[in-house]
Amino acid sequence: MARVVQYRSFGGPEVLEVAEVETPRASTGHVVVEVRAAGVNPVDTKLRRGLRSTGPLTEARGVGSDAAGVVVEVGDGVTDWSVGDEVVVRGASAAYATHVVAAAAQLTDKPESLDWPQAAALGVPVGTAYQVLRSLDVGPETKLLIHGGSGGVGQAAVQFATAWGATVIATASPSNHDRLRELGAIPVAYGPGLAERVREVAPQGIDLVFDAAGTDEALEASFELVDDRNNIATIVVGGRAADLGIRAWAGGSPVPLTDEELRLRVEALAVAAQLLAAGEFEIEVSQQFSLDEAAEAHLLSETGHVRGKIVIVP
Incomplete structure (x- = not known):
C-alpha cells in the first residue's frame, strides 16, 4: 500500500x-x-x-x-x-x-x-524564476528589483539573474539579508520608505521588477520606480494584473502560459543543473x-x- x-x-x-x-x-x-x-x-x-x-x-x-x-x-x-x-x-x-x-x-x-x-x-521555484526572467529578457545590463528575494522563487531568480550579469536588488526582512548577499544580490528591507531605500542602493534606476511577494507595498514601490508598467511582472497577483497594467505569469492570471513559456519552465531544470555542477547555484x-x-x-x-x-x- x-x-x-x-x-x-x-x-x-x-x-x-x-x-x-x-x-x-x-x-x-x-x-x-x-x-x-x-x-x-x-x-x-x-x-x-x-x-x-x-x-x-x-x-x-x-x-x-x-x-x-x-x-x-x-x-x-x-x-x-x-x-x-x-x-x-x-x-x-x-x-x-x-x-x-x-x-x-x-x-x-x-x-x-x-x-x-x-x-x-527544484521544480516550481526554478521553473518559474527562469521563465519569468527569460520572458523579461534579463541580461548583463539589467538592473532588476526582486520583491520577496529570500523565498524559493526569489532565491532562484537572484541566482539566475546574477549568473547572467544583471545587477540585482532584492527585498527581504533584515534577518535574510546576509543570505541574499551570499547569492549576489543587494538586499533592501521592505516596509515604509521601500522605494526610497531602493533608490539609495540603485541611484542609476531600476529597469525591471519581478514581484514574488504580491503585497500592495511591493506594487506601489514598483510603480514609483519604473515608468513603464510592462516592465513589472508578478507571479502572485495575476488576477489583478490586467487592471494594474502589469505582466503576469500564473499567480491566478486568467491568461494561460504559452507553449514557449512552458518550454522555458522545462528548460530551467537543465540550466540549473549545469550551474549546480559548476558550484554556481544553491538550493x-x-x-x-x-x-x-x-x-x-x-x-x-x-x-x-x-x-x-x-x-x-x-
Missing part, C-alpha cells in the same frame, strides 16, 4: 488527511516514482482552499506537483528511463505521497550534488515535514515568511 496526502473538501490545512491507497501502477508513457521528498509550493495551499479554478471536488484529491525519488516501475513506451533511476519530478499530481505516477516527460535526472529534499525543491531547504505533518507545512507556507523551500519527506 502507498500513503498519500489528500483532501475531500476545500478549506484550511485541517482538511488535509493521510490515506492508504493501492500502490499506483505505471500506465503507457508513465513511470512510478518512489518519493524520497516532495516540494511544498504556495500554489498547493491555494488549490486546497479552492482559490484556483480546478473544477468541482467530487472525490479525494491529492496535493503537490514537485518531487524527487527513484523510478520503481516503467510503463509501456517509456525508453528514456529505467528502474533505479534517480529523478526529479515536476508537474505531477499528488506528489505528497510515498509513490507518484509521472509522465516520462515530467522527469529530469537528479543532480548528484543535491540531496533528496534539495532536489524536490536552500528551510524545514522538512513528514506526510502526517502536511497541515503544519501548509500553515508555515501560508505565513508568507518562509526563507528557501519547505519540503515533505515521506
Whole structure:
C-alpha cells in the first residue's frame, strides 16, 4: 500500500488527511516514482482552499506537483528511463505521497550534488524564476528589483539573474539579508520608505521588477520606480494584473502560459543543473515535514515568511 496526502473538501490545512491507497501502477508513457521528498509550493495551499479554478471536488484529491525519488516501475513506451533511476519530478499530481505516477516527460535526472529534499525543491521555484526572467529578457545590463528575494522563487531568480550579469536588488526582512548577499544580490528591507531605500542602493534606476511577494507595498514601490508598467511582472497577483497594467505569469492570471513559456519552465531544470555542477547555484531547504505533518507545512507556507523551500519527506 502507498500513503498519500489528500483532501475531500476545500478549506484550511485541517482538511488535509493521510490515506492508504493501492500502490499506483505505471500506465503507457508513465513511470512510478518512489518519493524520497516532495516540494511544498504556495500554489498547493491555494488549490486546497479552492482559490484556483480546478473544477468541482467530487472525490479525494491529492496535493503537490514537485518531487524527487527513484523510478520503481516503467510503463509501456517509456525508453528514456529505467528502474533505479534517480529523478526529479515536476508537474505531477499528488506528489505528497510515498509513490507518484509521472509522465516520462515530467522527469529530469537528479543532480548528484543535491540531496533528496534539495532536489524536490527544484521544480516550481526554478521553473518559474527562469521563465519569468527569460520572458523579461534579463541580461548583463539589467538592473532588476526582486520583491520577496529570500523565498524559493526569489532565491532562484537572484541566482539566475546574477549568473547572467544583471545587477540585482532584492527585498527581504533584515534577518535574510546576509543570505541574499551570499547569492549576489543587494538586499533592501521592505516596509515604509521601500522605494526610497531602493533608490539609495540603485541611484542609476531600476529597469525591471519581478514581484514574488504580491503585497500592495511591493506594487506601489514598483510603480514609483519604473515608468513603464510592462516592465513589472508578478507571479502572485495575476488576477489583478490586467487592471494594474502589469505582466503576469500564473499567480491566478486568467491568461494561460504559452507553449514557449512552458518550454522555458522545462528548460530551467537543465540550466540549473549545469550551474549546480559548476558550484554556481544553491538550493536552500528551510524545514522538512513528514506526510502526517502536511497541515503544519501548509500553515508555515501560508505565513508568507518562509526563507528557501519547505519540503515533505515521506
